[in-house]
Amino acid sequence: xxxxxxxxxxxxxxxxxxxxxxxxxxxxxxxxxxxxxxxxxxxxxxxxxxxxxxxxxxxxxxxxxxxxxxxxxxxxxxxxxxxxxxxxxxxxxxxxxxxxxxxxxxxxxxxxxxxxxxxxxxxxxxxxxxxxxxxxxxxxxxxxxxxxxxxx
Amino acid sequence: xxxxxxxxxxxxxxxxxxxxxxxxxxxxxxxxxxxxxxxxxxxxxxxxxxxxxxxxxxxxxxxxxxxxxxxxxxxxxxxxxxxxxxxxxxxxxxxxxxxxxxxxxxxxxxxxxxxxxxxxxxxxxxxxxxxxxxxxxxxxxxxxxxxxxxxx
Numbered sequence: 001x002x003x004x005x006x007x008x009x010x011x012x013x014x015x016x017x018x019x020x021x022x023x024x025x026x027x028x029x030x031x032x033x034x035x036x037x038x039x040x041x042x043x044x045x046x047x048x049x050x051x052x053x054x055x056x057x058x059x060x061x062x063x064x065x066x067x068x069x070x071x072x073x074x075x076x077x078x079x080x081x082x083x084x085x086x087x088x089x090x091x092x093x094x095x096x097x098x099x100x101x102x103x104x105x106x107x108x109x110x111x112x113x114x115x116x117x118x119x120x121x122x123x124x125x126x127x128x129x130x131x132x133x134x135x136x137x138x139x140x141x142x143x144x145x146x147x148x149x150x151x152x
Numbered sequence: 153x154x155x156x157x158x159x160x161x162x163x164x165x166x167x168x169x170x171x172x173x174x175x176x177x178x179x180x181x182x183x184x185x186x187x188x189x190x191x192x193x194x195x196x197x198x199x200x201x202x203x204x205x206x207x208x209x210x211x212x213x214x215x216x217x218x219x220x221x222x223x224x225x226x227x228x229x230x231x232x233x234x235x236x237x238x239x240x241x242x243x244x245x246x247x248x249x250x251x252x253x254x255x256x257x258x259x260x261x262x263x264x265x266x267x268x269x270x271x272x273x274x275x276x277x278x279x280x281x282x283x284x285x286x287x288x289x290x291x292x293x294x295x296x297x298x299x300x301x302x303x304x
Contacts, residue, residue, distance in 0.1 A: 035235055039275065047199015047207065047266040055199065055269045083187055086278035114199040114266065115281065117207045117300065123191065123273025126238035148269065 001132055004107045006030070006147060009056060010134045012099040013145050017138055020095060021071050028135040037125040037133070037146045041065075044093040046100070047114035054129050054149030056113075058096060062120075064141030065089055071140070089118050153284055156259045158182070158299060161208060162286045164251040165297050169290055172247060173223050180287040189277040189285070189298045193217075196245040198252070199266035206281050206301030208265075210248060214272075216293030217241055223292070241270050 010027060017025045040059040048054050060068070066078040069088040078085060093116030104111050131148035162179065169177045192211040200206050212220070218230040221240040230237060245268030256263055283300035 036238075036272075039271070039273070045197060045199075045207075045269070047197075047201065049199065049201045049264045049266050053267045055197075055266065057269075083278075086188075087280045090278065090280055112201045112264070114201050114207065115205045115302070117197070117209075118278040119191070119271060119275050120188075120278060121191070121273060121275025123271050123275040126235075126242065126270040126272060127267075128239045128242055129267065150267070 001130070001147065001149065002151070005052065005104060005109055006132050008103040008107050008109070009100050009145065009147055012103040013058065013096055013134070013143070014136065016095050016099055017136060017143065021068070023138040023140060026137045028137060030132055030134045032130060032132050034130045035126070037127070037131060039119055039121065039123045039125065040144065041120065041122060042089065043119040043125070044089060044096070044116050045119060046093055046097050046116050048111050048149050049114070050111035051109050051152060052111050052149040053152050055127070056100065056149070057125060057146045058093070059144045059146065061141055064143065067140035068092060086118055090116050093118070153282070153299065153301065154303070157204065157256060157261055158284050160255040160259050160261070161252050161297065161299055164255040165210065165248055165286070165295070166288065168247050168251055169288060169295065173220070175290040175292065178289045180289060182284055182286045184282060184284050186282045187278070189279070189283060191271055191273065191275045191277065192296065193272065193274065194241065195271040195277070196241060196248070196268050197271060198245055198249050198268050200263050200301050201266070202263035203261050203304060204263050204301040205304050207279070208252065208301070209277060209298040210245065210295060211298065212295045213293055216295065219292035220244060238270055242268050245270070
């Protein structure tokens with residue numbers, strides 16, 4: 001995987017968490033792997049197509065999901081994610097998608113990103129593609145971004 | 153959702169199961185829904201971009217996944233899905249992806265499909281988009297195809 005692409009995707013997530021959510025965000029050391037990616041309860045899946053193909057998956061705990069949605073709703077405390085709450089989690093994915101496409105275009109890499117879908121529950125993802133995981137620690141918990149894409 | 157597109161996607165899955173797997177396949181009554189889609193243990197996620205955007209998700213049980221892979225391996229009995237097994241499940245997704253794009257092009261609808269990713273575990277998917285579910289009963293168990301796409 002091209003390190004400039006990984007950095008662009010990483011910048012995009014950090015920018016959303018910092019500027020849209022007003023969070024203090026620390027990027028931890030990325031790791032590379034193959035095989036399976038744990039969902040960590042909530043996973044936002046973005047399909048990538050264009051000069052790259054594959055998925056970008058952001059994972060976090062149910063608690064972090066509620067705090068993320070609470071922040072989007074202007075600081076509300078969320079007890080339980082209802083349909084509107086899950087829709088907000090998906091919208092978070094849309095923001096990441098848009099910024100990721102912009103940041104990659106600065107690296108002369110044109111991609112399209114699908115409407116995201118959200119997975120809830122204790123599951124894991126299997127991909128043939130090697131993936132890079134970037135953990136971000138924030139005031140509302142850890143957000144991990146898993147990048148499993150290849151050049152087309 | 154355009155009924156011709158739903159029919160094209162349905163034809164594609166049926167063709168793969170019938171021709172590539174040699175299965176007798178019965179298409180059951182489709183249903184439409186909103187909210188959440190159960191993963192049924194194994195879910196193959198295809199990201200769709202182009203004239204449509206969203207996801208096509210094929211779900212089935214772990215038992216059906218093993219029989220699907222066993223059939224791909226020429227009739228082997230699979231006890232447990234290892235990394236190669238999961239890779240074969242992903243390859244099933246690639247076959248569905250290719251045929252879906254072809255069938256939709258016959259309806260004058262051009263799409264790109266991402267490399268699929270496989271989700272394993274008891275989870276559900278949340279989507280803002282309404283979805284259509286098409287159940288197929290086959291000799292190796294039920295395969296459900298969930299279509300959550302919108303026109304771009």
